[in-house]
Amino acid sequence: MTGNDAAKKQTDPDRFRPVDLGPRDVVAEHRPDGSILFRSPFPLPAYPERLTDRLVDWAEATPDRLFLAGRPAGGGDGDGAGWRRFTYAETLDLVRRIGAALLTRHLTRERPIVILSGNDIEHALLGLAAQYVGIPYAPVSPAYSLISTDYAKLRYIVELVTPGLIFAADGAAFAPALDAATPRGCEVVVARNPGPGQTLFDTLANGEDAGADPAAADTANATVGPDTIAKILFTSGSTGMPKGVVNTQRMLTSNQEMIACAFPYFRDEPPVILDWAPWNHTAGGNHNFGIALYNGGTFYIDDGNPTPAGIERTVRNLRDVSPNWYFNVPKGFDALVPYLRDDPGLRETFFKDLKVLFYAGAGMAQHVWDDLDAMATRTCGARILRLCGFGATETGPFALVLLWDAPAGHVGIPAPGVDIKLVPNGAKLEARIRSPSVLPGYWRQPDMTAAAFDADGYYMLGDAMRFADPDDPSAGLVFDGRVKEDFKLDTGTWVNVGPLRGAFIDHFAPYVSDVVIAGLNRDYVSALVFVDPNACRRLAGLPADGGLAALVADDAVRAAFRDRLESFARTATGSSNRVVRLLLMPEPPSIDRHEMTDKGSINQRAVLENRAALIETLYAEPPGPDVLALA
Template identity: 55%
Template sequence: MSKKDNGTIYIRSTETPDDYPRAITDKLDHWAQQTPDHLFLADRDKTGGWQKRSFLETRNEVRSLAQYLIEQDLSEDRPVLILSGNSLEHGLLALASMYAGIPYAPVSPAYSLVSSDFAKLRHICDLLNPGLIFVDDGAKYAKALAAVMPKDARLLVLENPLSQYDCDVFKDVRQTTPTDAVDAANGKITEDTIAKFLFTSGSTGMPKAVINTQRMLCFNQMMLRHALAFLQDEPPVMVDWLPWNHTAGGNHNFGIALYNGGSFYIDQGKPTPDGIHETVRNLCEVSPNIYFNVPKGYEALVHHLRENKTLREMFFAKLKLMQYAGAGLSQYVWDNLEKIAEDTVGEKIVIVTGYGSTETAPFAFTTTWAVDQAGSVGLPAVGLDIKLVPNAEKLEVRLKGPSITPGYWKQPDKTSESFDDEGYYLIGDALKFVDPDNIERGFLFDGRVCEDFKLSTGTWVHVAAIRTAIAQTFAPYVRDAVLTGLNEGYVGALIFADFTACKKLCPDLPANASERDIATHPAVQAHFQKCLNELATKSTGSSNFVARAILLESSPELDAHEVTDKGSINQRAVLTKRADKVAELYTDPSPAGVMIAKKG
C-alpha cells in the first residue's frame, strides 16, 4: 500500500497471479480429455427428470453448434443474441459461440416478455446488429421478435418455429457435422477476442454493452480459484438459478463450474414465494458444495430450511461455502443460516460476499476468512490494482487489471467517461477500511458515491447505510427504498413493499387484491408505521434519521427504468417519475399516506 500527499491510496495484492488459458473454452477441451464422463450440465426436461451432459458430450455438441454458427457468417459485427433464460441449450449455444470465436449477448427475458414497448430490446438490436437470434419458444417471443428482428438475421428456436423468418430448430442444427473450420476458427482466438457482450443499465436506464474479452473471463476465474482454494481440491457441485444475462450468473457461477471441472445443475426456481419451491425441490435432490444466491433468495430459503428436514440435510451435507451478492444480507437471515447449519451438521458454514460489477468480470474483492456479520467485502483479488480517492467524506474505489473491461461496444463516449487519466475504472462506489491500522482485515462497502447527498444543513446523508437499515428493520415486508432530502431539512423515504409478504398482514383481502389495496390496508400501514418508529430509535442524528416515509402503492416499472431486470432500483429514475410523492414528503401539513417517525 502507498499513499500520495493528496490522500489517494494505491493497493495491490503481494501474491503472484497464476497461469490462465487464452480462452475459457480451452477448459472445455481440457476436462473433456481429463474427465470425459464427469457430469458438467444438467437441466430438467418437460417430464421433470434431469437431462444431463458430461464434459465430453458437451464438447461434442458445442463443436457441432460451432460449425452451424460458422456457416451463418457471424462475427463481432453480427453476433449471436440469446433472448431466453437459463437452459441446457442456452449454455451449449453460448459455449459454441465462444468456441468459434463469435461473440454472443445473453439478454434479459424481461426485455421481451415483461416490457410493453420493447424499447430496451430495440436499443440492443440497433447497437449489436445480431446475425442470429435464439429463443426457446417462437410463439412466446413472437411479439418481441416482430418489433426488433433484423431483416438479415436468422432465428433459432427450440420449439414453435416462426415461418415469417429464416428459422432453424435447435434439435436439427445440433446434429451438424463439425469440419476443420471449427478448429481453424478456434485457433484464431486470442486473449483480446470478444467472448460476449453483457448489458448493464446506467442512470439513463438504457443498456450499455459491456465488452467481455477472453482475457477478462479467464483471468477472473484464475482469481477466483486462487482465492477460493478449495476449488482446487474437489470439483464444485452447484445448484444455481442466477440469470446468465448477468455477470454473477453467467460469468462468475457458470464459469466456476467450467473452469474447475465441476457440475452445474440449472435451477429454474426464483427467489420469490412461489419460485422458491422449485429451488427447494432441486436442493432436496442435489447436495451442493458451494452455493450462491442473492439476499432475497436466502431469505426465502431460510423458512424452508427450518421446516424441511430433507432439505436441511441435503443442503448442508457437503456445503463448504455460501456466498451472497447484489445487496446486503439481513443479520437475522445470516444468524438463521448459521444456526440451522450448526443444528444440522454440527458446525457453521462459511458465509462470504464478493464485490465487483459487470465491468470487472465480476470478481474483484472477497473475504477468504469467516466473518460474523454482513457488510465486509474483504480484500482485492490477486492481480488487481486498487486506487482509493478521497471524495467528499468517503474513499471512492477505482480498479485496473486484466479482468477489467476495455469499454462499452460502440459507445466511446461512455468508455472515456468510465476511466480516469491513469486507466483506472470508475466503478462509482466507496469503500472504507474495517481497521485503518490493519489492512489485512479488509474493507466494508460504503455505498455509491453518486447517491449520497447533503441536507440543507450541510450534513451528508450516506444512502447505502440507511437503505440497509430499512431493509433489516422492515424485513421481510420491504423490497427496497429510495431516499430523499437533497437540500431539504430532513431525510425522507419512498418505500417499495414486498407485496406478497405484506399480503400476509391482511388475510381478509381477497386473493386477487391489487397492490394499492395491500399498501393502503390499515394493518399494513400500522406495521410500517411501527417499523419506521423502530428505525427512528436507532438513529443518532439528522444524517440517519428517516423523518417521513411513504409506502408506494405500486411496484417499480421496468419500462420507466425504475428497476433493472435483475431487480435493483434506479434511484434517479424513481425520484424523477414519482416527483409528486417526493413533494408530499416535504409538504406541511403532511398529506394522507405520509408516515411521520416518532422516536418515543
C-alpha cells in the same frame, strides 16, 4: 469421540465447517496525493488464453464427469430422473458441431449472436460454441422481451449489436418481441415452437447444415486469442439505456483464476453448483457458470428463482442436488429459509457437502443469517461460512473477496492481479480498479469508454469504500455507498444513502422489498417504500391476488410500518440517518421507466425523478393522510 464431544459438535455455535480458502495478505500504499493503492502481494498465476480451453482439458481428463444438467422445458419430475445431463465429452462434441454450424452462417464481430431467453441447456451450448469459434454473443435480459411492454430496451440493444442470428428458447413465447425487434435478414433460431421461417436449434446441434464440419470449428478455435471478444453483457440500464460491456477471453479466464486463488478447495473438490442467477448478468453468466467449467465441476441449471412460484422449483431441485458452493442474493436466502426450517430431509441434502454460502447484490439481514447458522449447526454440527465478493460487470466481475466471517457490508480484499485505488472524493474514498479482467471498453460507445477510466487507466466504479480497520488493511474494505447517490440536507449535513438504505431495509424486514431515500436540500430525510407483497399480505390476512393499493392502505400494514418508523428513529445518531416520514408505494417500480433493473435493483435517481409529485407530498405541511410521519 466421547458423548460430550458429540453433543458439543451438534451445539457449538462458533464452529465453522473447515474449508481451504486463499490468504488474507495485502499491501496498502499511501500516496502523497491522498490516494491509497491496495492490492494482494501475490501475483496472479497463469491462466488459459480461452475459457473453452478448460472444456477441452476436462473433456480429455474426465470425459465421463457430469458437467451440465438442466430440467426439460416445462420441468421434470422431482426424483432426479427429470434432468437432462451432459458430460464434459458430450458437451465438447456438441459445442464443436454447433460451432461448425455457426461458421456456415458467416457470423462475425459485425454480425454476432443475440440470445433473448434465459438459462437453459441450449443457451449454454450456443454460448460455448460461439466462444469456441470466436463469434461474439450478447445474452439479453428476458425481461426486455417478456415483461417490457414497449420493447424499447430490446430494440435499442438489437440495433446496437447488429446481429446475424437471434436465439430464443420458445418461438411462441417470444413471438411479440421477435416481431418487434428482429432486423430484416436476421436468422431466428428457437428450441421449440418455431414460427414461419425460423430454424430449430436441433438443426445446429445435429450437424444437419450442409458444410458444417466440426474440424472447421477446431481450426477457427485456434485463431481465438485473449483479446477475442467472447460476449457482450449489457448493464441493467439503471441510468437509462443499457451499455454493452465487452468481455474478452482474457477477462473471463483471468477472472476465473482469481476466483480459483480465493477457493483452492476446488482443486480437491470440484464445485457442484445449483444456480438460477441469470446468464445475461455477469454474476450468473461469468462468475457462477465459469466456476463450474474452469474447475471441472458440475453445473445444475436451477429453473427456480426467489419469487413465490420460483422458490418452489428451487426447493424441488435442491432435493436432488447437494451443492458444495451455493450462491444466492439475500432475497433468495430469505425465501429458502422457511423450507429448510420445515423440512429435515431438505436440510440434510442442502448442508451435506456445503462448504461456502456466497451472496451478492446487497447485505444480508441478520435474522436470515441467524436462521441459516442455527439450521446448519443442528444439521451438520457446524456453521457454514457466508462469504461475498464485490465487483461490476466491467470488472469480470470478481475484484474483491471476503474470505472470513464478517458483518454485512464488508467486501474483503483485492484478489491477486487486482489493483484497487482509493481516491479522496469529498469525505469518502472512491474505489477504482485496474486488472486484466477489466473491460477494454463499451460496445460501439467510445465516448462512454473514455469517461469510464481515469488518467492512470483505472476503471471508475462510482462506489465508495472505507477500511474496516484503518490500522489493519487485512481486515478489508467496507462498502460505503454510491458516490453520486449521497446528498446534503439544507443544513449542509451529508446523507450517506447506501448505508442508510441497508439499515432501513434490515430494520423493516421482512415487510420491505426496497426503499428510495429522499431529502436533497430539505430539512430532513424521508423515504418512498416498496413493500414486500407476500410478507405484508400475511400480516394483513389478505388474499394473494389482491392489488398493492389495497395492501398499502391496510390498517395492520400501516400500523406495523408506523411502529418500525418510530423504533428506527430511536436508533438514529443524527439527522443524516433519521427518517422522519415515509410513503408506501401503491405500485411497483417500472422497468420501462428505468425505475428498476431487470435483476430487481432499484434505480434511486429514476424513482425520484418519475415520482417528484410524491416527494412533494412527503414534505407537505401538514402531512397528508397517506404519509406516515414521526410525531
